[in-house]
Amino acid sequence: MGIIPQIIANSIIAGAIYALVALGFNLIYRATNFFNLAHGAVSVVGGYTVFGLYRLLGLPLWIAIICGVLGSGLVGYILEKILFLPLRKRKSSQMVLIVASLGAFTIIQAVIAIIFSSQFQTLFDSSMETKLYQIGGGIITQVQLIILIAALLIMGTLAWIKERTMFGKMVSAISDDAVVARIVGINTNKLIGRVFFIGSAIAGFAGIMIGFDTGLEPTMGMSLLMKGVIAAIVGGVGNIYGGVLGAFLLGFAENFGVWQVSGEWKDAIAFAILIFFLIFRPKGILGKK
């Protein structure tokens, strides 16, 4: 059996993980027009909530996962209400918001490390057999398959919400022009709060899935965030399909790059793609829609 089917499978798995991070990130960017760097840490919150409830307290897995997703959503919502909303009301610049989100990122990461220690933890039970699936010559685990299906489902749902619901249209309106949206009677702050909740909940789900696939570390948020941001920029910031497209492109570039060059070039390849797009196509492949 050739090596290519497995590399394609690896690329798709990596792409699906990046897509989950990029989806929530893009959703929040769409409504607020700023880079929420705290998104990476919010994702880790989800993973560690499940770790605490499922591995330490022994609650049923499904309850732990629901709590993890909702917990991340809640952290995102609270950040918006106590940090970003007051700053926006004060007409703070984008720069201030980004720095504030970086501060929030650092605080959340530190709190997680204090509660759970900075040791590497896993959500999976290592004594259990992992289910493997063979798809076209490449092998993929059950968790990875769930990640892939979830990423596509969430993308589909978000696209449906955007096109078919009042909520989606209002978010688009805020994204185009927040002032006009407010004039026509949209309660922008309430809406942005909800967007933060949904986007952060998706990030939390990503963190949980990564905890099952590889494992958790308090500091893993930054690299997750970076890959999510690169995916978003490559595909088109604020664009739902764009984020997913960018994520898979990044996954393929990294894995084929490592195959052809060498493992230590992985991050260099990812950031070279970012720089290329920033210079030659700053709007990303699809642009913001």
Added chain:
Amino acid sequence: MNKITKIVLAVGVVVLAVVGGYTVYNKQGGSGEQGIIIGSVLPLTGDLAAYGEGSRNAAIMAIEDAGMKERVRFIVEDDKGCDPVLGVGAVQKLITIDKVSAIYGPLCSSEALSVLPITEAAGIPVVLSGASSKTLTGAGNYVFRTIASDSVRAYAVANYAYVKGFRKAAFVFDNSQDAIIQGKNDAQETFVGAGGESVSEESFGGKDVDFKAQLSKIKSSGADVVFVGAFPKTVALIIKQAREMKMSTQFISFDASVDVKEFFAIGGSNVEGVIAPAMVKPNTEEAKSFETRYKARFGVDATMYAAEGYDAMMLLLKAIKTEGVRGDQIKAGLLKIGNNYQGASGIITFNSMGDVEKPAVVKVVNNGVFEEVK
């Protein structure tokens, strides 16, 4: 606030800072006259916390056993998983502010290599119990270690692999750690020297968690054995991901550090049959007594490197007792006492470069524990 108030306030703050700083500095520096101050840099949190904790405990036990609890002030700084940057900062603080006479640790070779220029310039002796890269041999005039260089263990597993009939080896390793890179080179040279072939070589950065691309390449290279070197959790992740890709190839860690709880917690049944080298546990009264007393004192089994740490601290204290606290006195003392010394980790004889020679064994995972192969 008018201008004068501002100036008065500013002057007040500066005066307070200077006075406060001076008092603190004096207080910490001053106690050097009465007691012996020994500094240490260990991974108390992060990936290697288990080893850091064990090394600290062993040092504390040595201080107590030497009856020097009242005279020795032992200061331990956390390098959060062998971070060389934190290590350098901590060592600078230990030397300039705490005015230590000697340093115990660091545990990792890369960190040890980055702090040595500072300790050498200050003439402060360093005793190492876990840093085992061969690069450290002869790296300074004041460096001593109670652990043998990695080479001996890398040779042991590479030879074992060849004898067992493996002929095509792949190497996958963390290229951010000096000891691992050296270990990889040693294992590779030995395996190829014996007549084997090195068919694939893959590296990655220290923070990576996805190794599927490297493993895919190794899988297609036709290797019948994979030598792996990284932090224990990373080795476990690599093997887990390999098994998830239906790779049933024999995995061999060329570094001894994998024999730790988290390796099995992450690896589970995937790491059954994995081979790794180990230090020989000496079958002596000293070694057995250390293990029982360690367990009685701390309630847990002694970790790997703990016996080496106990010996390092004990030799250091004996050297200080007999010769004095100056760097050159400690060095003379260590060379004098570290000669056919019966320690908890075996017989210690420092050569002129501060190194020891100790044998290695090969172990294999059987039902979740490393057992010596016959």
